[in-house]
Amino acid sequence: MTPPPVPRKPGFSRRNLLALGASTLGASTLGAAALTRSASASAAEKNVAVSPPSVITSPPRVWGPKAPVAFTPDPDIIFYDPSFGTVILGNAPLVQAWQGRALWLEGPAWSSEGRFLIVSDVMGSTQYRYLPEERCMTVFRKESYHSNGNTYDLEGRLLTCEHGLRRVIRWEHDGRCTVLAESFGGKRLNSPNDIVVDPSGGIWFTDPPYGDRLWEGHPDAPLDGKKAKDNLTWNLDLEATEQIGGREGQDTHVFHLDPETRKLTAVLSGKDIAGPNGLCFSPDRKTLYVVSSEKGAMAPDGGGYRNIYAFDVGNGALRNRRVFADMTLGGHKLMPDGIKADVLGNLWVAANGPLGLCGVFVYNPAGKMIGRLRLPRSVSNLAFGGTQRDRLFMCAENTIFTLDVATQGAGLA
Structure with missing residues (x-):
């Protein structure tokens, strides 16, 4: 169950004050605001469903370059x-x-x-370079073959x-491209x-089937006489099929690639966790967090249904699977995607779901939700950056949101 929110003071946002006008605020208005906040807190305590109008800023917040000066503390x-206050800057x-x-x-x-x-x-098959000081986006690589994680x-x-x-590829300093992994057990990756x-240079990556759509990468060839996904007309020639289709029934995995031997090992399979997606290490690198993004799907051994799982790491292997967080808020099961840890061990999670609930969830090392960032659209992935790694970058469809924080990202991106 998600804990009830810590009340903010004052009991209503300054955005509401400006929208209503100081001259129109009377005792009844203040009372209604207090009742609304009380009702929301009660709903959080009972973990009941919350409708979007009660969980978005009122009046709706204006985003972008034409937005008015933001209020702080930020109501979203x-x-x-x-404890969330130890990682949040009150004036950011x-x-x-x-x-x-x-x-x-x-x-x-x-x-x-x-x-x-x-x-x-991913859909535009382009890598971009975002320059935060200039707030400028430039093309870094086109064609990127529907690249995803970096x-x-x-x-x-x-x-x-x-x-x-x-x-999975690596770009060398001289511009050459090295292919690190493209098959396992004689079958192409998904x-x-x-x-x-x-810390030893070992590479860990997830291999779900989420790129099997025409607009995200490689449509799979129909198997066993069934129709191709999305009712595509499958008329590609053999060479094209080899590159962007012709799936050979590869299971989903989490892989480890040894930096010395280049040996690719499947450390988790679809029986261990359904639809592996985002992953990151704890600051001490002793725990690997893995996201399951499958909707309602359960792996045979119970690893699935949009949970975040924690595993102990040792000698390139994972053990002791446990549910770290179930991504439930206000009676809604949200979908986790990208995840990152800060130096204090908190986990920052990209949350996909209904308006008012989507954004970023923040969990402490014990798996307790300590706060969240409410955004106007679902977030796919995030990263800490900036010269001191104290700026959180959040990708949401065609938008990048940022927040300067009072902590730093842990280790590598």
Whole structure:
């Protein structure tokens, strides 16, 4: 159950004060505001369904370059535990830093050397470079073969997951591309999604089937005489089928790639966790968090249904699976996607769901939700960046939101 929010003072937002006008505020208005807040708190305590109108800023917040000066404390930064105050700056608001012609932004990764953010437009098959000081977005790589997750290795080389060519690659400092993984057990990978690096240089990545749509990478060939997904007319030639289709029944996995031997090991399968998606390490690198994004699906051993799982890490293997968080808020089961940890061990989770509930959930190391960031659309992935790694970048469809925080991202992006 999600704990009740810690009340803010005053009991109504300054945005409401400005909208109503000081001259029109009477005792009845203040009483109604107090009753609304009381009702919301009661609903949170009982974990009952909350309708969107009661959980979005009223009047609706204006985002973007034409937005008025943001109020602080920001009413869309919501506290459930006083400890959330240790990572939130009271005078830092949520900002819509960029919005443009991208279709679906994913895989943010901060380049400490270049001081820019790499993001993937999965549907647009383009990698972009976002320059935060100028709030400017430039094309980094076109064609990106529907790239998704990105990160940097211990030598500062960019690692990228590609849906289109179903592989994990590394960009060398001299511009060459090295293919790190593209098959397992004699079968092509599905659609590598998210990727992280451990202190020894080992590479961990998830391989769900989410890139099996025409607009996200590689439509799969029909199997066993069934229709192709999305009723596509399958008339591709053999060569094209090899690259963007022709799925050979590969199971979903979480993989580990040894940095020395290049051996690819499946550390988790679909029997262990359904639909593996985002993943990240705890600050001490002893715990790996893995997201299950399947809707209602349960793996045979119980790992699934949009939970976040924690595993103990040792010698390139995972053990002791347990549910870290169930992503339930106000009676709604939201879908987790990208995740990142801060240096205090808190987990920041991209949350997909109804308006008013979507945004970013923040859990402490014990799995308790201590707060959340309420945004006007679902967030796909996030990353800490900036010169001090104290700025949170959040990708939401064709938009990047930012928040300066009172903590730092843990380790590599």
